[in-house]
Each structure stands twice: as structure tokens, then as C-alpha cells.
Amino acid sequence: MKIAILNGSPRKENTYALCEAFAEGAKEAGHEVEILHVGKMKIGGCLGCEYCHTKGNGACVQKDDFEQVLEAYKTADMVVFASSVYYFDVTAQLSAAIQRVYCIGKPVAKQAALLLSSMSPNVYDGAIATYKSILGFTGIEDKGVYTAFGDENKSEAKLAEVKAFAAAL
Ligand SMILES: Cc1cc2nc3c(=O)[nH]c(=O)nc-3n(C[C@H](O)[C@H](O)[C@H](O)COP(=O)(O)O)c2cc1C
DSSP states (O other): OEEEEEEOOSSSSHHHHHHHHHHHHHHHTTOEEEEEOGGGSOOOOOOOOOTTTTTTTTOOSOOSTHHHHHHHHHHOSEEEEEEEOBTTBOOHHHHHHHHGGGGTSSOSOSEEEEEEEESSSSOOHHHHHHHHHHHHHHTOEEEEEEEEEGGGTTOHHHHHHHHHHHHTO
16 A cells, blocks of 8 residues: 655654654555655645635645645555654644645545654653544544654664554554
């Protein structure tokens, strides 16, 4: 299947390592994987102008890097949301990319997963609650939530765990 990983981290560090491990496992299993580094993209927040649902016919009035993400939402069978935890949630960049899908209503994907990286343990409730709510709303199936905090980040054990998860998809 076609898998799109939306990496909300603006850095090439901990979340990036989780994404790479996931991609490696998924590719080994024969899946087509694209990583979109939304944390580095310029994606404005939804303006709520309803252009997309009126004159735009599904197109957003804002012309920015979201266009790349939209393409993934329209074609991927699985979406993996990956993010550093910023103030108990996903990054603002990933949040904007998630909310902008409003223009097409729902992603095409039938499966999803969540990868989170943080400094401290037990900081994931907010991000996981949002993720689960979106899945409930869209009818997408959760395939797994993986977290790494502190020294778990970039650890061989954690990356192997994420890779094995993706390889089994
Ligand atoms: C703006 C900001 C907010 C953060 N908020 C949290 C937080 O609420 N809880 C936490 O454990 N770590 C927090 N962190 C630390 C990052 O989540 C952690 O360093 C993570 O591993 C970074 O991932 P990255 O290397 O992919 O950017 C924060 C870091 C930044 C820059």
C-alpha cells in the first residue's frame, strides 16, 4: 500500500529517526513510503473562509506547501502522523497540516499510526486524544501509537520496535 508519513518535527533528530525506522520497515514489507517533512514546510492555519467548499471546489484559497500534503491525503492508503511533543501536543506545523484537510473533508486513507517523541514520559494524552478523535470522525483504523522519551529517542531498541511494527503492516 501507499503510506504517507507526515513528520511534524522541524528538526532532523528524534522524530526524524522514528520516521526513518518506520519507513525502513514498511519498505522491507513492500509498501511505497513517502515522508513529508511538514515541520519544515510553510503551512498556514485554516482560515475558515469556506472557499474550498464554495468557489474552490475542494481547492484551498491559500497557496502554500500544503498542496504537497493534500496530494498525499488524496492518494495514501495509510497516513502516519509523527511529531515532537510541543506543550503536550503535536507541533503547530503538523496541527495546521491536519486541519487543512478540511478542504477535502476526509483523507482517502483507511489506516493510520502515530509516532511521538518527547523529552519527558507521560506527556502524550493530548496528542493521542486528538489523534483518536480524528480517527473516530474519519473512520480510519488505528494501527498503533509509538512513543519515545528522553534516552529512548534514537535508541536501537525503540527504532527496532518501530521498524518491526511497520514491517508487519
Ligand atoms: C517548543 C517546545 C515544546 C516542547 N514541549 C515539550 C513537552 O510538553 N513535553 C516534553 O516532554 N517535551 C517537550 N519538548 C521537547 C521535545 O518534545 C523533545 O526534545 C523531542 O524529542 C524533540 O523531537 P525532535 O528531535 O524530533 O524535534 C518541547 C520542545 C520544544 C522545542
